[in-house]
Amino acid sequence: xxxxxxxxxxxIVKNKIEELTSMPDLDYTEDxxxxxxxxxxxxxxxxxxxxxxGIFLMIIVGLVATQLQNNIVxxxxxxxxxxxxxxxxxxxxxxxSAKTIENDHGIRQSVMQTxxxxxxxxxxxxxxxxxxxxxxxxxxxxxxxxxxxxxYIHDSTYAxxxxxxxxxxxxxxxxxxxxxxxxxxxxMQPETSHENYLWLSSDRxxxxxxxxxxxxxxxxxxxGLGAAKSFYVSETNxxxxxxxxxxxxxxxxxxxxxxxxxxxxxxxxxxxxxTANTSQLTxxxxxxAHYRLWQNSRSAAFLFADFPMYQRQLFPKSNPYQQPLH
Amino acid sequence: xxxxIFDKQLIEKCRSADRKAQRALVxxxxxxxxxxxxxxxxxxxxxxxxxxxxxxxxxxxxxxxxYRDKPSFEGWIRRIMINEALGFLRKRKKLMYVDEKEQELxxxxxxxxxxxxxxxxxxxxxxxxxxxxxxxxxxAIEGYxxxxxxxxxxxxxxTSRSQLARARKMLQxxxxxxxxxxxxxxx
Numbered sequence: 001x002x003x004x005x006x007x008x009x010x011x012i013v014k015n016k017i018e019e020l021t022s023m024p025d026l027d028y029t030e031d032x033x034x035x036x037x038x039x040x041x042x043x044x045x046x047x048x049x050x051x052x053x054g055i056f057l058m059i060i061v062g063l064v065a066t067q068l069q070n071n072i073v074x075x076x077x078x079x080x081x082x083x084x085x086x087x088x089x090x091x092x093x094x095x096x097s098a099k100t101i102e103n104d105h106g107i108r109q110s111v112m113q114t115x116x117x118x119x120x121x122x123x124x125x126x127x128x129x130x131x132x133x134x135x136x137x138x139x140x141x142x143x144x145x146x147x148x149x150x151x152y153i154h155d156s157t158y159a160x161x162x163x164x165x166x167x168x169x170x171x172x173x174x175x176x177x178x179x180x181x182x183x184x185x186x187x188m189q190p191e192t193s194h195e196n197y198l199w200l201s202s203d204r205x206x207x208x209x210x211x212x213x214x215x216x217x218x219x220x221x222x223x224g225l226g227a228a229k230s231f232y233v234s235e236t237n238x239x240x241x242x243x244x245x246x247x248x249x250x251x252x253x254x255x256x257x258x259x260x261x262x263x264x265x266x267x268x269x270x271x272x273x274x275t276a277n278t279s280q281l282t283x284x285x286x287x288x289a290h291y292r293l294w295q296n297s298r299s300a301a302f303l304f305a306d307f308p309m310y311q312r313q314l315f316p317k318s319n320p321y322q323q324p325l326h
Numbered sequence: 327x328x329x330x331i332f333d334k335q336l337i338e339k340c341r342s343a344d345r346k347a348q349r350a351l352v353x354x355x356x357x358x359x360x361x362x363x364x365x366x367x368x369x370x371x372x373x374x375x376x377x378x379x380x381x382x383x384x385x386x387x388x389x390x391x392x393y394r395d396k397p398s399f400e401g402w403i404r405r406i407m408i409n410e411a412l413g414f415l416r417k418r419k420k421l422m423y424v425d426e427k428e429q430e431l432x433x434x435x436x437x438x439x440x441x442x443x444x445x446x447x448x449x450x451x452x453x454x455x456x457x458x459x460x461x462x463x464x465x466a467i468e469g470y471x472x473x474x475x476x477x478x479x480x481x482x483x484x485t486s487r488s489q490l491a492r493a494r495k496m497l498q499x500x501x502x503x504x505x506x507x508x509x510x511x512x513x
Contacts, residue, residue, distance in 0.1 A: 006494055009436040010466035013447055013497070017365070017467055020444040022357060026364065033356045034349050036378035041348075041385060259375065
């Protein structure tokens with residue numbers, strides 16, 4: 001090696017660098033760059049309005065759901081109550097005709113036993129709610145139930161205790177839920193990612209897929225379809241399971257950019273659950289952390305920790321006269 | 327598979343925001359631009375971000391640029407990419423220089439074994455500290471003057487000169503070491 005001027009040194013180094021067209025050590029694909037470019041172009045074009053449209057839609061959905069819970073659920077509950085009362089009183093009459101009734105106390109006991117599934121948890125025995133006349137019984141009971149139900153609806157503390165705590169306490173503290181999510185990226189529409197997920201918790205298995213559309217650099221809107229199986233123990237200590245169809249709509253705000261290997265985001269999830277007999281709409285807010293285990297140009301696999309902080313059943317409201325399932 | 331054909335028509339289509347054309351342009355230039363930016367950033371994920379940001383700027387301003395020939399167009403893209411990389415480093419506060427006086431420069435005794443592979447020299451540049459590497463890349467590879475470097479990095483010209491001299495010296499030492507390893511068969 002001969003001694004040379006700094007300019008010659010620079011020129012030789014520059015020529016060497018310029019002749020380099022690829023680096024075998026660098027695992028690089030054009031697709032990754034294009035996906036990022038495409039999503040950034042889309043976001044710059046549409047991100048800002050989409051952000052506000054997304055927020056606006058979520059607010060509208062929330063308001064509509066709140067309105068529904070105040071009207072439809074109440075009507076539904078009242079009709080259920082009336083129907084149950086009628087059944088109870090008819091049965092009571094049968095019981096009354098079959099037995100020799102000596103006093104009011106005996107009648108009340110009989111009616112109470114007949115109406116156990118609905119009434120036993122709420123109607124206190126001290127209250128005079130039953131008479132020997134069936135029609136009067138129904139009316140009195142209905143009035144009482146309506147009154148209690150109104151209290152339940154309007155007394156937020158009571159409503160919260162009955163309706164929400166049983167569910168919130170399913171996850172009273174942040175929990176680590178093991179699961180797997182894999183993400184597929186559509187080559188032609190890389191701004192939309194398609195997520196397959198499998199989540200396991202102590203009482204649920206959920207499997208499904210969701211599509212996520214970024215609304216801005218930090219905000220994503222997701223929607224999808226899933227199937228869940230919930231496990232619980234009945235009042236008779238029998239292990240039961242219930243399959244559910246789930247339709248989630250989720251809004252995510254990324255605290256750490258979504259491209260990073262470790263990301264965290266807060267989310268608001270509106271989840272529609274449908275079983276053979278019931279349907280319900282649940283609002284969940286919380287935070288999740290994702291760790292990307294693996295990625296190539298088309299897909300990625302994640303492990304995540306879920307921290308559901310608040311959960312509220314919007315529609316239908318839980319029947320305050322029923323015990324929570326677990 | 328997108329055909330890697332670059333011509334004026336492709337630029338025209340990119341100007342009208344044709345997605346396929348944009349994708350073809352990215353496919354055509356992303357590899358060399360990735361290598362240029364990686365030489366500054368030395369991090370794959372950061373480089374992907376910077377290169378993609380750079381291409382977004384390219385598509386935003388492609389209507390403003392007069393296309394003459396491929397080398398000048400490639401030079402324009404490269405300038406955008408380098409500016410993005412430098413902006414990224416500044417944002418991450420990785421380019422905090424201390425002003426130095428010119429008389430502290432180290433006397434230079436330089437030599438290069440021209441048989442060294444391009445990949446080796448690229449790796450040696452990557453192993454320089456980020457401040458040395460940035461000034462060396464800008465001056466020796468990109469062809470900026472000390473005045474321009476001083477203005478871009480917000481340092482004095484003498485700081486730029488001393489950083490460059492140190493970068494050359496360190497690179498020289500690394501080249502000698504790698505040559506020794508080649509000679510002893512350890513590489």
